[in-house]
Amino acid sequence: MESSxxxxxxETEGASRVAERIKPRTLKGFRDYLPQAMLAREQLxxxxxxxxxxxxxxxxxxxxxxxxxxxxxxxxxxxxxxxYKFQDHGGRWVGLRFDLTVPLARFAAQHFQQLGTPLxxxxxxxxxxxxxxxxxxxxxxxxxxxDTLGSxxxxxxxxxxxxIHDLLRALGLEEFTIRVNNRRVLNGxxxxxxxxxxxxxxxxALDKLAKVGPEKVIQEMIQRTGATPHQAQEVxxxxxxQGPTDQVLRQAAELLSCSELGTxxxxxxxxxxxxxxxxxxxxxxxxxxxxxxxxxxxxxxxVYETFLVPLPxxxxxxxxxxxxxxxxxxxxxxxxxxxxxxxxxxxxAAMEELGLLPQGATPAQVLLVHFQTQDLExxxxxxxxxxxxxxxxxxxxxxxxxxxxxKYADRRGFRFALILGPDExxxxxxxxxxxxxxxxxxxxxxxxxxxAQFILQQCSQGVGAPSGKRL
Amino acid sequence: MESSxxxxxxETEGASRVAERIKPRTLKGFRDYLPQAMLAREQLxxxxxxxxxxxxxxxxxxxxxxxxxxxxxxxxxxxxxxxYKFQDHGGRWVGLRFDLTVPLARFAAQHFQQLGTPLxxxxxxxxxxxxxxxxxxxxxxxxxxxDTLGSxxxxxxxxxxxxIHDLLRALGLEEFTIRVNNRRVLNGxxxxxxxxxxxxxxxxALDKLAKVGPEKVIQEMIQRTGATPHQAQEVxxxxxxQGPTDQVLRQAAELLSCSELGTxxxxxxxxxxxxxxxxxxxxxxxxxxxxxxxxxxxxxxxVYETFLVPLPxxxxxxxxxxxxxxxxxxxxxxxxxxxxxxxxxxxxAAMEELGLLPQGATPAQVLLVHFQTQDLExxxxxxxxxxxxxxxxxxxxxxxxxxxxxKYADRRGFRFALILGPDExxxxxxxxxxxxxxxxxxxxxxxxxxxAQFILQQCSQGVGAPSGKRL
Numbered sequence: 009m010e011s012s013x014x015x016x017x018x019e020t021e022g023a024s025r026v027a028e029r030i031k032p033r034t035l036k037g038f039r040d041y042l043p044q045a046m047l048a049r050e051q052l053x054x055x056x057x058x059x060x061x062x063x064x065x066x067x068x069x070x071x072x073x074x075x076x077x078x079x080x081x082x083x084x085x086x087x088x089x090x091x092y093k094f095q096d097h098g099g100r101w102v103g104l105r106f107d108l109t110v111p112l113a114r115f116a117a118q119h120f121q122q123l124g125t126p127l128x129x130x131x132x133x134x135x136x137x138x139x140x141x142x143x144x145x146x147x148x149x150x151x152x153x154x155d156t157l158g159s160x161x162x163x164x165x166x167x168x169x170x171x172i173h174d175l176l177r178a179l180g181l182e183e184f185t186i187r188v189n190n191r192r193v194l195n196g197x198x199x200x201x202x203x204x205x206x207x208x209x210x211x212x213a214l215d216k217l218a219k220v221g222p223e224k225v226i227q228e229m230i231q232r233t234g235a236t237p238h239q240a241q242e243v244x245x246x247x248x249x250q251g252p253t254d255q256v257l258r259q260a261a262e263l264l265s266c267s268e269l270g271t272x273x274x275x276x277x278x279x280x281x282x283x284x285x286x287x288x289x290x291x292x293x294x295x296x297x298x299x300x301x302x303x304x305x306x307x308x309x310x311v312y313e314t315f316l317v318p319l320p321x322x323x324x325x326x327x328x329x330x331x332x333x334x335x336x337x338x339x340x341x342x343x344x345x346x347x348x349x350x351x352x353x354x355x356x357a358a359m360e361e362l363g364l365l366p367q368g369a370t371p372a373q374v375l376l377v378h379f380q381t382q383d384l385e386x387x388x389x390x391x392x393x394x395x396x397x398x399x400x401x402x403x404x405x406x407x408x409x410x411x412x413x414x415k416y417a418d419r420r421g422f423r424f425a426l427i428l429g430p431d432e433x434x435x436x437x438x439x440x441x442x443x444x445x446x447x448x449x450x451x452x453x454x455x456x457x458x459x460a461q462f463i464l465q466q467c468s469q470g471v472g473a474p475s476g477k478r479l
Numbered sequence: 480m481e482s483s484x485x486x487x488x489x490e491t492e493g494a495s496r497v498a499e500r501i502k503p504r505t506l507k508g509f510r511d512y513l514p515q516a517m518l519a520r521e522q523l524x525x526x527x528x529x530x531x532x533x534x535x536x537x538x539x540x541x542x543x544x545x546x547x548x549x550x551x552x553x554x555x556x557x558x559x560x561x562x563y564k565f566q567d568h569g570g571r572w573v574g575l576r577f578d579l580t581v582p583l584a585r586f587a588a589q590h591f592q593q594l595g596t597p598l599x600x601x602x603x604x605x606x607x608x609x610x611x612x613x614x615x616x617x618x619x620x621x622x623x624x625x626d627t628l629g630s631x632x633x634x635x636x637x638x639x640x641x642x643i644h645d646l647l648r649a650l651g652l653e654e655f656t657i658r659v660n661n662r663r664v665l666n667g668x669x670x671x672x673x674x675x676x677x678x679x680x681x682x683x684a685l686d687k688l689a690k691v692g693p694e695k696v697i698q699e700m701i702q703r704t705g706a707t708p709h710q711a712q713e714v715x716x717x718x719x720x721q722g723p724t725d726q727v728l729r730q731a732a733e734l735l736s737c738s739e740l741g742t743x744x745x746x747x748x749x750x751x752x753x754x755x756x757x758x759x760x761x762x763x764x765x766x767x768x769x770x771x772x773x774x775x776x777x778x779x780x781x782v783y784e785t786f787l788v789p790l791p792x793x794x795x796x797x798x799x800x801x802x803x804x805x806x807x808x809x810x811x812x813x814x815x816x817x818x819x820x821x822x823x824x825x826x827x828a829a830m831e832e833l834g835l836l837p838q839g840a841t842p843a844q845v846l847l848v849h850f851q852t853q854d855l856e857x858x859x860x861x862x863x864x865x866x867x868x869x870x871x872x873x874x875x876x877x878x879x880x881x882x883x884x885x886k887y888a889d890r891r892g893f894r895f896a897l898i899l900g901p902d903e904x905x906x907x908x909x910x911x912x913x914x915x916x917x918x919x920x921x922x923x924x925x926x927x928x929x930x931a932q933f934i935l936q937q938c939s940q941g942v943g944a945p946s947g948k949r950l
Contacts, residue, residue: 030548032589032809035573038544040586043537050538061842062866064873066514067521071619072605073509077501094565097609102506115511117503124890126876134543138568148542161876163855287859338503371532384634388758395533402535405597405632419595
């Protein structure tokens, strides 16, 4: 409970207000995270952070509110209806960030002299968009980005693949494919085809290939970019090269042999794939897919998308790419970079479907049953000893009927209930009930270390151990 | 990098806009967290979460934006100027939450039928207040609350003390005092003094005792509450009882012997102190302070404040109390509870002053030096092997001069640099430079496990190991 003095004040004196109650509800497109969902979210975020840190990425944070002009770029006319914007108390136009890329650009322009490069950062924070909620989209959602700024080296592109790979594995996902492409390959090809000036629109159309199929992509290219049917078909000829990676790269190299840019792109892709394999990425988890375009026009080199083999319909769970200059809106400096963004909501949905999420609504392994308050000090001593050994113990606060307490344990998904009734206390022991396996075991009270080890060991065994897993 | 398609779009085609750059800056009262500050913040939050979970508290989250009427309670007239509010795209009046208590009340009213009680939750999230920034206050700051809802048992009050105690110890703080009082003691005394109807105002005045001294408190009581000088002095007579806990409680019991409410309060305090000691809280860390009032009028039982002995001027770093009914604004149900809120900014400031924060701006223990890109695959293999052993390795992305790379390591606060130059590779070894102790050691490349263990062991020794500590 934190002071809200001067803001709301909870005036208990004016009891009249209670006559009219306010209906408790959240705004459309916004959601509460109940304990079970939040435990899953924390587990996912902890894993992501651990992997980012393993590669030397450091966390940063930026304000939720920014000057509107920072968010919209030059000129308010570009402001989209999706942006939450308003005037603050000082009459300044401000907005809630709608992604973590614009704040990163502002942050980098503002601080990179002080911080130096390369600047490897991760940022996990909510963003807000007043989107149409009908498509199952939320107006508030967490983003999770990592980027390496200030380096043009392909090493950073390679490590981006490694982070994605390690991250998904750390989450317990084994069957996935990181699909990579390189904008230089695509742009080199568009140059050869005489479509250089329409590159942005052509790639936006190509980006929809997996969703809408080749015919609609060709149609859009012809209608929106002025490409001829032949040009459009030629774009797809490159994009649709399929087969083992070596073969795809060889065919691409042949098509692009007259393009310096394209040849460079193919060479970068080859190096990337080889290096990733040397670093331990199995071949089936990384493939070159020349149809990956990414809709955004600021990508200039490697681009990434990541699909789960058992759940392709969920879409890419981690996407990103290399860009030439992040800060041009805010600084005359030149700051290239590469990075990717984790789709947390998609990953959570996928992990739920694959049974990889903790099932309980409690972070504790043990419910300590409360029989009679006169024994409270015994409960506290036992709880304290177990907690000191790393066991999470929820002491039921009141001497309710055993049945009710076990119902609470069941509802929350506790693995164990610890019984310390008058009989047990007299015998100097306690009874550990395994609520999952429906078994029971006695431990002497003077060997609580042993009890703690038993609990931790049981909870670390395999998935399905309710929640205890990561604690 | 996450898709901001349709919002900003980073149109590289319209290069003209670059002519006018936008000054990169944050709003007044808002701040960026650079890596070093953010690593400290993450360490603090991780520790808090670990302790909350140890006691069975589960995480929840709620939206940043809520219906304005939810935030302001019944009637907009109570809305304070500090609240960030605006109309959203659908014309709804909405606001940014200004604390985590109101959202908890709304959340509990909305979900507690589904979740059942006791409901033990923690919530760590930003809040926004358009405050005067001159007093060094921020307009965006993190709050960190934990509460037990749906129980009137003193057990929950006791465990609240234990959480505060374990939390501060887990942060490395050893010298602190949790000061407890009980509103029943104060209210019983005010009843006896005939000040029951002015209780709220009297306690608000008393709450300032430590800040402004007894004379000003008496003055305020007389002027604002209509208390007589004698009444005001009598209030202070109770509040200023000092000495060892037993003695304070005995004196309070005597003064309040004619008050049922007051006697109950003293009894609760006695039980609380005794139980906390049984559970392992040393007597010097917990004291009864009858002057602790807390300004908020919704507290009805135990109240808490926590002070650091070496830094009393920083104020309470963890405060809270017991309240009768959290949800009355939103539900006819009755939901009592008890909880406290951690002052993260104050704790970070204190820990910085006491040298308890990680000093580096990197989460990695090792910078792997990049000599020549033709050896990249060796670097990747070594990095991969070390990472698999739990070492955080930052591979420098480019073959810059060694001096520059070591400057980068120094600036970021890396403990180690790993040298894998052409000579070392030829000899099948690597050189580990300890940048802190200015020493160097060779390891054979076929014994990287040993190297990893050495690094982890060195970094876990004592405070001052830059950042590696918690990883």
